Amino acid sequence: MLLSVQPALLCIAWAVAAFAQDVVDDMSFGHKQGISPNSFAIPGWSMLGEGHVPQLLSDKVILTPPYGGHKRGCLWTERANSLENWSIDFKFRAGAPDRGGGNLQLWYAANGEKQISTSSIYTAGKWEGLAIVIDVVGGTQKIRGFLNDGSRDYKTHTNVDSLAFGHCDAIYRNLGRPSILKLKYTTNGGLEVLIDGSTCFSTNKITLPTNYYFGVAASSFDPPDSFEVFQFALSSATNAPAIEQQQQQQQQQQQFQEQTPPPVHEHSSSPSTSQLTTSEAQFADLHNRLNQLSKSIQNMFTEINRHTAAEEARYKEILSKLPNTALVNGLDSKMANLDRIVSNLERELKSSDHSTQFRKLSEQITKTHVGVTEHVPERLREYVQAHTPRIGFILYSFMGFQTCCIGAFVWYKWRKSTMPKKYL
Known part of the structure; x- marks a missing residue:
């Protein structure tokens, strides 16, 4: 009876956990196959850029490119959050050359798209809400939390770093894999920030209202940090952590029951110690136990052989490719x-x-x-002399032509004066 009740309780706990972790589709992306259905926009999100347009790919969004510094990119939800208790699974990756610079902000702010837009924590001015900042401070990679009620101007503040209410050191650059940042807020438990499964910081002294907008903004310096976002999954959270504990305990009990060998049907009831009075009965009980152990070992070897065969087939498939x-x-x-x-x-x-x-x-x-300095001038002079026109021939020819003209004129005058005169 106990074995039949425990799976039922486990199913109920899984159903409660699944209900508590339903993802809000119109305020999330990357939790399903692909980010955008049309490769132009993310449903429920606004995409803005300064100095460039964020690049939308099939599995990620590049907010700041790896080339050219001083670029900005951001994503903002088009609908305000209505959940009082919520949880965010944020998957990102950062890559940069030596001495690269940039920061990534995860915002939960009022009127964020119009008031904050692509601004960073240092240039946001007056804003209202929560900001989780991922950047480098004093040569150390950090994750920090900032709060503002709208009365403090971050843009004109002399020391913005001193306003952080929580922080931790976290290596996120050039890992070759995405980093997973998890934010969980409940009205009873407060805010908890985890990075790659480890707690970064937490506090139960803050209260975040509803009807704020979620946003992701990145900015790069020169040389730039390239920030890529793979997933932003918003889901509802529960106030009762005991349910999760109960679920983990029931999973452990189920694993223990699966590892325990099943009883043999022909010997469903084992005799008690008081019943084993004779040596034959003790020997029979020992024989039954050895049979059960042998069958368990045989089943284990069968499972190992099956896994080995599957791995060999996969290895052969990889070799064939x-x-x-x-x-x-x-x-x-x-x-x-x-x-x-x-x-x-x-x-x-x-x-x-x-x-x-x-x-x-x-x-x-x-x-x-x-050869160039000595022979070229002489050759040039000879060439000029050989191809220079003869002025004397032209001059003599002109003088001979003039002499002929004068002689012809004199002969014409003489002929005219010696001709007979005609008188009327």
Whole structure:
């Protein structure tokens, strides 16, 4: 009877936990297959940028690119939060070169899209709500929490870092994998911030109202931090942590029951110690127990063999997808030959004496210089003389033409004066 009641209780606890962790779809993304159905926008979210447009891919949103500093990008929910107790699973990744700079803010603020937009914690001015900031302070990567009731101007404050109410050191840069930041707020338990499953900081002295907006904003410096967001899942949280404890205990009991070998049907009831009065009865009881142990061991080996066969099949499938061995060997041999040729060339350049070649090259350059400075002017003068027009021939020709003209004019006058005169 006890074995039948425990699975029922476990199912009830799982149903309660599943109901308590329902994700709000129109204020979440990345918790299902793909982020956007059309690759242009995220349903229920506004996407803004300053200096660039955030890049929306199939599985992530790049708020700040890895090139070009002083870029900003943000995401804001279009609908206000109506949950009093809520939980956020936020998955992000940050990559940067040496001495990269930038910060990532997780906002829960009133009128955030119009009042905060792409601003960081240092340039937000007057705002109202909660901000979880992921950045580098004094060379240390940190996660910090800030609060404001709208009366304090963060933009003109002389020391914004001193306003943090909670912080912890957390390595999040260049991990090669996304980091998971979890925020949980309940009216009885307060706020708890976890990073990669470890508690960062928590407090039960703050109260966050409803009808605020969630937002994610990133800004980069020069050289830039590149911030990528993979998931933002908002779900309702419960005020009773005892349910989670009960669920964990029941899961452990179920695992213990699964590992316990089932009783043999033909010996469903084991005799008590008082009933084992004779040696034959003790031997029979021992024999039954050995049979049960043998069957349990046999079942265990069967399960191990099944897992081994599955792993071998998966390994063969992976090997079948690898490139051809002959092609890989050919590429290896070509790379080895290229490496050997480069090594020989480097050794030849380092060990050989090239002074003779340099001397011959210097002599040839000297001869070329002498030929240019000495022979070229003479050749140029000869060329000019050979192709210069003859002025004397032209002059004599002109003088002969003038003489002929004068002689013809004189002969015409003489002929006219010697001709007979006609009188009327």
